[in-house]
Amino acid sequence: MVTTVRLAVIPGDGIGPEVVGEALKALEAATAGADVVFEQTHFSLGAARYLATGDTLTDDDLEAVKGHDAILLGAVGGVPGDPRLAGANIERGLLLKLRFELDHYVNLRPSVLYPGVASPLADPGDVDFVVVREGTEGPYVGNGGAIRVGTPAEVANEVSVNTAYGVERVVSYAFAAASARPRKRLTLVHKTNVLVFAGSLWKRTVDAVATDYPEVAVDYLHVDAATIFLVTDPARFDVIVTDNLFGDILTDLAGAISGGIGLAASGNINPDGRFPSMFEPVHGSAPDIAGKGIADPTAAILSVALLLDHLGHPAAAARVREAVAADVAERGDAVRSTSEIGDAIAARIGAVVGAH
Amino acid sequence: MVTTVRLAVIPGDGIGPEVVGEALKALEAATAGADVVFEQTHFSLGAARYLATGDTLTDDDLEAVKGHDAILLGAVGGVPGDPRLAGANIERGLLLKLRFELDHYVNLRPSVLYPGVASPLADPGDVDFVVVREGTEGPYVGNGGAIRVGTPAEVANEVSVNTAYGVERVVSYAFAAASARPRKRLTLVHKTNVLVFAGSLWKRTVDAVATDYPEVAVDYLHVDAATIFLVTDPARFDVIVTDNLFGDILTDLAGAISGGIGLAASGNINPDGRFPSMFEPVHGSAPDIAGKGIADPTAAILSVALLLDHLGHPAAAARVREAVAADVAERGDAVRSTSEIGDAIAARIGAVVGAH
Ligand SMILES: CC(C)[C@H](C(=O)O)[C@@H](O)C(=O)O
Ligand SMILES: CC(C)[C@H](C(=O)O)[C@@H](O)C(=O)O
Numbered sequence: 001m002v003t004t005v006r007l008a009v010i011p012g013d014g015i016g017p018e019v020v021g022e023a024l025k026a027l028e029a030a031t032a033g034a035d036v037v038f039e040q041t042h043f044s045l046g047a048a049r050y051l052a053t054g055d056t057l058t059d060d061d062l063e064a065v066k067g068h069d070a071i072l073l074g075a076v077g078g079v080p081g082d083p084r085l086a087g088a089n090i091e092r093g094l095l096l097k098l099r100f101e102l103d104h105y106v107n108l109r110p111s112v113l114y115p116g117v118a119s120p121l122a123d124p125g126d127v128d129f130v131v132v133r134e135g136t137e138g139p140y141v142g143n144g145g146a147i148r149v150g151t152p153a154e155v156a157n158e159v160s161v162n163t164a165y166g167v168e169r170v171v172s173y174a175f176a177a178a179s180a181r182p183r184k185r186l187t188l189v190h191k192t193n194v195l196v197f198a199g200s201l202w203k204r205t206v207d208a209v210a211t212d213y214p215e216v217a218v219d220y221l222h223v224d225a226a227t228i229f230l231v232t233d234p235a236r237f238d239v240i241v242t243d244n245l246f247g248d249i250l251t252d253l254a255g256a257i258s259g260g261i262g263l264a265a266s267g268n269i270n271p272d273g274r275f276p277s278m279f280e281p282v283h284g285s286a287p288d289i290a291g292k293g294i295a296d297p298t299a300a301i302l303s304v305a306l307l308l309d310h311l312g313h314p315a316a317a318a319r320v321r322e323a324v325a326a327d328v329a330e331r332g333d334a335v336r337s338t339s340e341i342g343d344a345i346a347a348r349i350g351a352v353v354g355a356h
Numbered sequence: 357m358v359t360t361v362r363l364a365v366i367p368g369d370g371i372g373p374e375v376v377g378e379a380l381k382a383l384e385a386a387t388a389g390a391d392v393v394f395e396q397t398h399f400s401l402g403a404a405r406y407l408a409t410g411d412t413l414t415d416d417d418l419e420a421v422k423g424h425d426a427i428l429l430g431a432v433g434g435v436p437g438d439p440r441l442a443g444a445n446i447e448r449g450l451l452l453k454l455r456f457e458l459d460h461y462v463n464l465r466p467s468v469l470y471p472g473v474a475s476p477l478a479d480p481g482d483v484d485f486v487v488v489r490e491g492t493e494g495p496y497v498g499n500g501g502a503i504r505v506g507t508p509a510e511v512a513n514e515v516s517v518n519t520a521y522g523v524e525r526v527v528s529y530a531f532a533a534a535s536a537r538p539r540k541r542l543t544l545v546h547k548t549n550v551l552v553f554a555g556s557l558w559k560r561t562v563d564a565v566a567t568d569y570p571e572v573a574v575d576y577l578h579v580d581a582a583t584i585f586l587v588t589d590p591a592r593f594d595v596i597v598t599d600n601l602f603g604d605i606l607t608d609l610a611g612a613i614s615g616g617i618g619l620a621a622s623g624n625i626n627p628d629g630r631f632p633s634m635f636e637p638v639h640g641s642a643p644d645i646a647g648k649g650i651a652d653p654t655a656a657i658l659s660v661a662l663l664l665d666h667l668g669h670p671a672a673a674a675r676v677r678e679a680v681a682a683d684v685a686e687r688g689d690a691v692r693s694t695s696e697i698g699d700a701i702a703a704r705i706g707a708v709v710g711a712h
Binding site: 089091092120121123139140142144145146148149150151152153154155156157158159160161162163164165168170191193194195196197198200201212223224225227228231232245248249251252253255256257260261310330 | 445447448452475476477478479495496498500501502504505506507508509510511512513514515516517518519520521524547549550551552553554556557562578580581583584587588604605607608609611612613616617700
């Protein structure tokens, strides 16, 4: 029996469409001949759409996206400083709105330093960890405000909201993930000595959930100390669980030490399955290199691997990762175009599929 | 005419007293024969004091400290997990209380990679920048709270408070600092696309103050992107200005890439001069290595250089830095005790002073 997956594709702006094109090649190669077909709906959303229509994400858009089983997103955002976008906040109005409306409470960001890939670190060691970043709370909730704007008496507040409901579910997910990994280690990252209310909630929640996972070794790091270890001893990490903002910061740093943002994939996951999960490279729309065919599609392709894992196709996901690993191992200094990289990886996936 | 500086010395806990001892040797060597004498008052504050008396920082302590011209602090904080400290928050009750009560609105944290010092980065380039971290606002204000604590309906909030008053003064300080440096570059680090109210205030303030400093080149980075550049191209930074929490995170990372937290010095500065400024190594009390005489006192000694700069003795400050640079250049893998390092640096300072 063949399953049909309704896939919403949001290519977005800048290099988004270019890397999504290659990601779809990888998806096709990885599922060719398998008992799953992907029925794609392409959504034109992002800065270009906003400039054309004034809309960022309408209720109709949202309903239409919700009618799908999963989402593949390239990147959204216009040219920084474009005066026509001054009033828009594409990130908040589109990307964060999707994460919040679709209850993507797990933002999953693996960091693996593949053999042959250069790291800025002199001695990175074995980098293979995953950050489980909370996706629907913290300072991202948009509960800020300001008074007397533009006067010397202006006050601008930002509120970080953390709930037992929200923290418990992402911490439980992280423990399950740690338990399923060979090293079974979980590190909570927060700033409990300063953010005492939120920090206490996170700490107590980790302590409580830990009793269900006696096999998982737990430790805690302040966020400032965690950045030190990410550059001096990244091999110490296995699963990191942290809040929305700390997760944002740590995963860019994690991407940088494990081959750069051109390789960093992510999944915005609604583990309940009530809403479609969304897979996207961590990088942005990079308008400066858009249209030149030089963007690296690997992060988008690795996001397809996360999508396949999520949809219950671990073998297909593994083939994508193996093909990427083989490709990056041989990259050296060769300059290849976006589609050359995409074709090479798709061909490797195809060859592996053929051989199975 | 000889000036007398009333110096409050807070050795603190763990390795604090050990490194402060060496820092005072350097101070003495650097000012021997000069027209300034330091009259020291030692304050017993920290976890040890709390355990003995139950007090963290009393009103009397605070008044006594205020009666000084400057403060030298080692490190405060007990053994993590010590049950007797469960109810105490030495960091908030002592360190942050001093920063807030003494209006240390500039937290100055230079990062210099001295020749001969190893960095975890394969190719660090010329690392020589300073982070001007806001010290009295942001998520550090302690304006959080929680309801229904310990129940599944718990909500824990943290409020980041940012004022035009507070942002303008630290941004002005940062521009003046950038203008006085050869490269004259200033980078604002924030997260304007998510923390839109606070971010907008910071951005508008930088734009406004920039008009008074046409010679300073200004750019902006999101905090997540800033962590990437700190490991891929730290040489791009000259002066970074940022909020309290982002500054906390970035300066630990900055310390890690420029020789480690054993070399990272900081000044908590009240530029108005209404209150004494406080100089401290960025590292903590490291109870695990306390009492063994193996802590590296260099960060504390470099904090003395910042103190001398602040008090208007740039030549003495330069001698301290030159002695440190000469010492670290020859360190190699030699294992020396805390006092051996302190003596060696003090001797070098003395030799230079003698030669002048
Ligand atoms: C674009 C921005 C809103 C987003 C975030 O902060 O989450 C990005 O940095 C990311 O990490 O996906
Ligand atoms: C101890 C802690 C409260 C402090 C801070 O967060 O400011 C420390 O990390 C620092 O950077 O001086």
